[in-house]
Amino acid sequence: MTGRMSSSILTAVAAAICVFLVMPTLAVAPISFTETDFITFPPRGFTLRWYEEFFTRPAWIGSLGTSAIVAVLTAILATTLGTMIALGLGQLPRRVGGAVTFFFILPMVVPTIITAAALYTPFARSGLIASIPGLVLAHTVLALPFVIINVSAILQKLDHRVVDAARSLGATPAVAFRRVTLPILAPGIAAGAVFAFITSFDEVVVSLFIAGANATTLPVQMWSGIRFEISPIVAAASCLLLIVSCVLLTIFWLIQRR
Amino acid sequence: MPGAAVHISGLSKRYGDFKAVDDVSLSIEPGEFVTLLGLSGSGKTTTLMAVAGLIKPDKGTIRINDTDIVSLAPERRGLGVVFQNYALFPNMNVFDNIAFPLRMRKRSTQEIREAVGRVLEVVALEPFADRRITALSGGQQQRVALARALVFEPPVLLMDEPLGALDRSLRDQLQTEIKRIQREFGVTVIYVTHDQEEALALSDRIAVMSDGKIRQLGSPDEIYERPSSAFVAGFVGDSNRVAVRLGEARGELRVVKAEQAPELELLAGPAEGSASGAEALMIVRPEAIELSLERPQAERNAVEGQIEMREFLGASIRFTVSTPLGTMHVRKGRTVAAAALKPGATVWTSWRPSDGLIFPSAA
Incomplete structure (x- = not known):
């Protein structure tokens, strides 16, 4: 009896925590349909006007395009580099590997504003400010740890004898890598790619430094939207970002479950 | 192929x-x-x-x-x-x-x-x-x-x-x-x-x-x-190890004295080369040792002892016997008469001299 009661209390507390965590995120959804010209809560009326404006105003739709391009390129670059780094780290003696891994994970631990400030000067000198390559490079620095962590996690569980086994059965090192190592690492690489994409797609702090008139990402556009207009377009954009993130995380979850 | x-x-x-x-x-x-x-x-x-x-x-x-x-x-x-x-x-x-x-x-x-x-x-x-x-x-x-x-x-x-x-x-x-x-x-x-x-x-x-x-x-x-x-x-098989000192040759065999019980005269397998008086190790396999209540015939090495433990291993039984040579392990098939011996019994452990393998001491 007491067991059942304490378990229902636990369920109630857990549900309350979930609501607390999710509510602010979900609150933007009703706001995005308001008929007022600025963000209000509770929203008044119902209109799809802000979604229409989002998709027609060049500043908004252009920033979505930039974000998508930057996120895809970041995912590709970070996944490739991160996988290679994880494989390299796996070859190092355990203690050295741990220290070097920490070095690569740093951008995740250090406050983003520090990374942003550190990147600004060299990027400004080399003309990477306000350019897509600049954004991709900066986002890759932030996204790398996710790829390294995901790939290393699988690499640590991997029995390294499988590569030896493949060699003994007639596979050259390249074939053994393609037919055995890579397929085994694939779920970690895919998870890393999803995280890298989301990291870039949602990133605002570093982008504020690096982005410019010719290359503005969606979160940066939202930032100025809030500062100068308090426009409900920001809420509509938030909803769209949320949907993209949810879809990607669902894909990630399905990959992990396999 | x-x-x-x-x-x-x-x-x-x-x-x-x-x-x-x-x-x-x-x-x-x-x-x-x-x-x-x-x-x-x-x-x-x-x-x-x-x-x-x-x-x-x-x-x-x-x-x-x-x-x-x-x-x-x-x-x-x-x-x-x-x-x-x-x-x-x-x-x-x-x-x-x-x-x-x-x-x-x-x-x-x-x-x-x-x-x-x-x-x-x-x-x-x-x-x-x-x-x-x-x-x-x-x-x-x-x-x-x-x-x-x-x-x-x-x-x-x-x-x-x-x-x-x-x-x-x-x-x-x-x-x-x-x-x-x-x-x-x-x-x-x-x-x-x-x-x-x-x-x-x-x-x-x-x-x-x-x-x-x-x-x-x-x-x-x-x-x-x-x-x-x-x-x-x-390394291969169980063994009883007894530290001994080599004595004179007797036919193909060698007289050995156990370090722990020099009063006992034992014979052991051929030990070529080593000089009289040299330290050596005698190894006897547990299944080579017989257990009996009566003292066995003279040509066997015989040492009296007391059964301390009897472990049932399925097909065989392992006895732990304390003797003047130290603790000896003896393994007997389940069906032989000696298998019925109980802890506490005073018994004779005995083995053929050629079952005592002699090796130079590791030192």
């Missing part, structure tokens, strides 16, 4: 100051089953992996049917390897694991299906072809590993502690199976284990290794009955 001859000569491998393999030479006949037996760090696995091509030796040659393979990459040696913990490909099912070496050899789909089918039958895993590796028991995984290493009919099969991760009854069953499959394929086997019972049961010849060297090479009977050193005697 029938088994190939393997000639290892002067093989050495060091890691820093540690000599993992120290000048090992070994010639193996086609179709022979040779076991490298030793503790971890004895060099047995390093030797095996050097043959597989997965460890590069510092010195020495390895010839398969007169072809030196030392400089060949592992994928070009064409030897079957069964790894400890099997090293199956977790991203492939049973069929694809076994088909892997055939695909590497660019065999046709038809050929692959036939060959994998045949070998699945040999290891009795036909219904499991589509199973994921993780859905198999340890014993089944072991058989997949064996099938994968044999499907391309290699002339030599290298096995590294293949039964190490399995429980006792499964090991016994798979031992028999490995032996049967080896005969069926006629393949030469180099087998690595630290389990002496496994080695004794499976091998045509055993190479007992320690500190990177082969200490003795011989048939299981030779190794067990005529160990060349106290180390081998102690």
